[in-house]
Amino acid sequence: MANGANQSPGLSLSRDTFAKLTPGPFLHAHLKQAQPTRPNGRLPHEFRTPTVNTGSLTHSNGSAVVRAGDTAVVCGVRAELLRASDIPHPPSEDIHPDDLVEELGLLVPNVELSTGCSPSHLPGNPPGTLAQSLSYRVWSTLLNSRILDVSTLAIRHTELQPEDEEVPDAEPRVVVKGYWVLYIDILCICLDGNASDTVWLAVMAAFRDTVLPRAWWDADQERILCSSRLAEAKSLKLNCLPVASTFAVFSTASPLKDRAEAESWVLADPDGAEEGVCEEAMTVVIAATGDGATATLLSLEKSGGSVIGEAGVAEPIEYSAP
Amino acid sequence: MSPELTNHPLIRADGSATHTTSLFTILAAVNGPIEVQRRDELPEEAAIEVNIRPCAGIGGPRERWLESVLAALLKSVLLVHAHPRTLMQVTLQVLKEPSSGVRVRRRLGDVAVLPALVNAAFAACVDAGLPLGRTVVAGLAVVREDGDGVVVDPDEKALAGCRSVHAMGFDAQGELLLNESGGQFELRQWQDVFEVLKTTAAVAIAPTGEDEAMMNGDGTPAPWLRQALEGNAREAGAWRGVG
The missing domain is CATH 3.30.230.70 (GHMP Kinase, N-terminal domain)
Structure with missing residues (x-):
């Protein structure tokens, strides 16, 4: 992947320029490090508080x-x-x-x-x-x-x-x-x-x-x-408190390349820049049942690609379950 | 009832298809690649526009949601980079939906229409000759109110009395391209549905052998999508005496 920092000094770009010009390679350059960290400083599975x-x-x-x-x-x-x-x-x-x-x-x-x-x-x-x-x-x-x-x-x-x-x-x-x-x-x-x-x-x-x-x-x-x-006013009695979690997938897959070469990362709680370069996304809505031991899924939406399969669905659910 | 596909019912659209399942009939028309408005133009790939018209009335938030789900799916299926700065326009009209006799909870019925929309849109894209990166076949299943038992391709009654409804789309490699699940369910139930629908999808595009008639005789479901696509290809090549 073209990384401006490796070029001759005259052609090097500042971080912001790199991010604006080629948002995809910019995100890829961050994620392909040994310790993948997103440009916003979060780990791939880290949500914003x-x-x-x-x-x-x-x-x-x-x-x-x-x-x-x-x-x-x-x-x-x-x-x-x-x-x-x-x-x-x-x-x-x-x-x-x-x-x-x-x-x-x-x-x-x-x-x-x-x-x-x-x-x-x-x-x-x-x-x-x-x-x-x-x-x-x-x-x-x-x-x-x-x-x-x-x-x-x-x-x-x-x-x-x-x-x-x-x-x-x-x-x-x-x-x-x-x-x-x-x-x-x-x-x-x-x-x-x-x-x-x-x-x-x-x-x-x-x-x-x-x-x-x-x-x-x-x-x-x-x-x-x-x-x-x-x-005399009463607050609403809520039966459950569901939580929604969204995950985006950044993938280097392309129809022009071999399928096996593609790398992909699942990013929790994507920000605007990441959403712009991620095709695939999944949203899970989970509610804890009365005893709190098991979680009920209320909705599971996934579209845009094939990176998240059966195991890919199960992992974030177990992760977000109470 | 096995799903039905009719090819090219509309002569003036680039591609069209009618898809009938036990619950819905969808008419799909595809135009593309066509000129795109400056506002929607993408420099490196084709823009995808999906329009869904409900059975009665005009579309609302429900249709916008279905459109956004479908557009994301089609983008992963069509080779959009092959036609930069153009538009692929998919229009879907719901012709028949479950009758009002059986009350289907609206929000569950909304997920139920997705597989029919996906299959119709895909068949129309094939008919239009758009470049496709992969095959997609979608299926619908519900989990019964008692929490056990998966019903694939449910009828109106099964849909009305279900606990959760699942629409999934798979490609020919059995990879999950689309998943929309609603209702109340557990991960274990979702995994059961996943296995069942994956098998159903694999059957729909299973290679047909020479002994096709014999296969269907013993009650195994027909590879309906493959048969329809092969019929389509045969018709397209008929003018030069191929096939």
């Missing part, structure tokens, strides 16, 4: 700012009321409670990258492919994990049966009068690779910070009322 700050947005029910390296994400959770009478096509009674959250659309995530967070995402532009697929992945992982029971979001009311001569002691009936809908707005304010892990971490941190006011059905006014007292 995220910093989490919760509750910084005062007008939302829960919020978090998460920063991992130069990637910074703000997440705000806003709860709004959905009255049961406003649901146009109420789902049938026999639907599984786990599916109700999806059916009613009680979790609405939206990822916004058009904030000027990186040169490729200009402010004011409509959401691009990356932003939309991130929104979709947050949505599907939230539902796959069954992180919230529908009972935490439902607003119930115990209805007293009217006095009836035939059935004197009718049981009071519990009816659901409405639901909390959680709008999860995620803004990426600075993007330096691996948006998906940071976005997911921000959502989890914001969920843990979210409090819902006490809400009840007022039979006289026929509407849902909320208490303004903070002491």
